[in-house]
Amino acid sequence: MNSRKWDTPQPRKLPRQTRASNTIEAVLEAAVQILIAEGTRGLTTTRVAKRSGFAVGTLYQYFANKDELIDMLVHRHLNHVVACAQIACSDQNGANLGDMITAVADAFFAANIEKARDVRAIHLAWMRIERSELFCEAFARLRDTTTSMFASSPQLDSVHIDTIAHKLVSMLIGTIRAIFEQGMDEALTTGTREQIVNVHCLYHPTDASLDTAVSTAH
Amino acid sequence: MNSRKWDTPQPRKLPRQTRASNTIEAVLEAAVQILIAEGTRGLTTTRVAKRSGFAVGTLYQYFANKDELIDMLVHRHLNHVVACAQIACSDQNGANLGDMITAVADAFFAANIEKARDVRAIHLAWMRIERSELFCEAFARLRDTTTSMFASSPQLDSVHIDTIAHKLVSMLIGTIRAIFEQGMDEALTTGTREQIVNVHCLYHPTDASLDTAVSTAH
């Protein structure tokens, strides 16, 4: 009857785990909110703590220092985006070039749009820490994934794979950056997506799709 | 006799002006040096003053506050770049589309490469102040200039002018940003330049240059 105690077999670990992850979540969410609402300048540990509903000390129980907090913010998002792109890639193994590019681009954009708020926050946070490694590493992972996907396509001669992968990925990232930095409007976003798809078709001039790409461009 | 003072019509103002601009120049230069050498975190008013050879107080005689100093840094460069682009544009009035694009792109890149050190510094400074207006405004001016240049071309139907101008400018800016942020290597840079030129040719599919573009792409 006074059951709860007996029903759950492993009550010890889970609460801790949950409490901790709740706290972390709350802190990160608070950081995002503040970044969006007040910009980088407003992002002080005290304010993050206060908004998260926890004390400063608690924040420091989970993050060694402010930079690490921001790092985690960046990391989380980049990992998410890369993961989404990787799934899209593996779904397209053996498909034709156009589909591949479209799929990756769409997955990439979707992952970013879906967490638009975080992306904006990350972009702001990004500046304070001066560690582009995080971005570079994510960039590399994305490029590698894309490269191996392209490798599964009989359409592409191996000479171009690397170049195309590099271009694709840098355009994807560049676009995202532009969107959230300069606040381009949706329309532009869509246009950019098409452009990305088209541009890469240039690298396969024998493909019939080139004509289509060009004609749909305007 | 003790002539000099009376010979020149405006003796009081000019020297001051000169002194002032010397000071401003020295301060801005110091800021650039520090930004490059020590990053955003090292950019303190005291340090800028010391490196400039003036006292902090003097710095505040010419800049209302730190942000204004950075603003001026950004402004100066953006104005320079836009001015260069504008000259290129006016030189191409009535030329054909390909030449126009090439000219603007080249002028734009040249202006940035020429002051590469400043661009790097500005990119770092950029982060601390959160005023994208400056960039947006420069972006707009560049786009307008390009648009009116395009308008002088009989090749382009007015429907596409806006789109192409926008694309061109955003690609230019995006590229510059990428170069200085991710440190892309020269080779890539060159590739990007070609890409820019080519991509825009897509918008004029009937033009013979498309084929060339494609064939030079690889």
Next chain:
Amino acid sequence: MNSRKWDTPQPRKLPRQTRASNTIEAVLEAAVQILIAEGTRGLTTTRVAKRSGFAVGTLYQYFANKDELIDMLVHRHLNHVVACAQIACSDQNGANLGDMITAVADAFFAANIEKARDVRAIHLAWMRIERSELFCEAFARLRDTTTSMFASSPQLDSVHIDTIAHKLVSMLIGTIRAIFEQGMDEALTTGTREQIVNVHCLYHPTDASLDTAVSTAH
């Protein structure tokens, strides 16, 4: 059946006692280890708790606060040393002056050397709490014990007893402090011991015991 509880007569108290003292022991030992390894600055309650294998909360079940923990550390050692000296004193009742001094000094040094690690730790801890009472009190006890030992000697006229006792004890303590603070080398230590024995004989120069003292010294 579920016997254990009922079989032993005082089951509740003893286990606790034992557990308690185990905990206390573990905590104090942890404090010593940390003091030696990381210095005063590293001595935080959390760290002591963690190293002791218990939780912070548990630590606070046995010590009202951090200072009390350090107090206990100091107390324990001082009590030990004084106790050793007292035993030596009572063993020397009625002996001659030289033997008395030698015995106390040796007992004192032995007790400190034996727990050299603790002494070092205590010295570091000593600084944070500002309660010289502890030391003063131990000093007084030591002096009193020594005084009454000397009083049992027919050799000494009462005039000098207090002075000699005071000197002896302060030299003992001073020496220990010097050894652990300045890390004097063994040779010096030995020299000091001899000096202590000799110096005190100075106060009774005409006394025949001087010779004895000197000869027993090595």
Next chain:
Amino acid sequence: MNSRKWDTPQPRKLPRQTRASNTIEAVLEAAVQILIAEGTRGLTTTRVAKRSGFAVGTLYQYFANKDELIDMLVHRHLNHVVACAQIACSDQNGANLGDMITAVADAFFAANIEKARDVRAIHLAWMRIERSELFCEAFARLRDTTTSMFASSPQLDSVHIDTIAHKLVSMLIGTIRAIFEQGMDEALTTGTREQIVNVHCLYHPTDASLDTAVSTAH
């Protein structure tokens, strides 16, 4: 007539110098006061600043950090004491051993007693920073000075000079420490002084009463 401006030839450098050293003086004095009044625990940069009558920022214009402030406190005093001892030493060149020892000991004690308040403060501060180098270095300087003074005496065979110097200096320091740490009373102090002088006479074997003692001492 409106003279002041013209009377003083070098008005620029001095005011600065004076202002600066005044500030430093005020800050150090404030630190001493606080240490004496409130102990090590009360010594916070903010409080020191407040009591000195300056702002925290000013404090940090002269001391890189809290530890450096304390360092300077310690340094200043040690330098003073060593300097006093050195003067005493040079005054005794060629004198006899007894006078030498007496002179150094007296100079040493005088220098400490004279600044008793500082010494107390330093003793408290001493503990927070864990840099015995300062003391060791002062100790070494004192010993070297004493050694060379002894070397000027024809009375002493070179074998003993080092030992005596070392003993003398370590007793001096030990005594001072004891006085200010355990708060020994004046009477004791005097006694100690005599003891120091006497002890070292042991090393002067011409004294009849001490032959035995001396021979066992080494």
Next chain:
DNA sequence: AATGAATGAGTATTCATTCAT
């Protein structure tokens, strides 16, 4: 009793800005 997450007052330190000289 034991736990360890949460607390938050307290501390060192920085840096944009002012102002008396």
Next chain:
DNA sequence: CATGAATGAATACTCATTCAT
């Protein structure tokens, strides 16, 4: 105009202590 000492609000981070579980 120039100076640079002085300012002090703001910030990151610590750690002794509590308390719900």
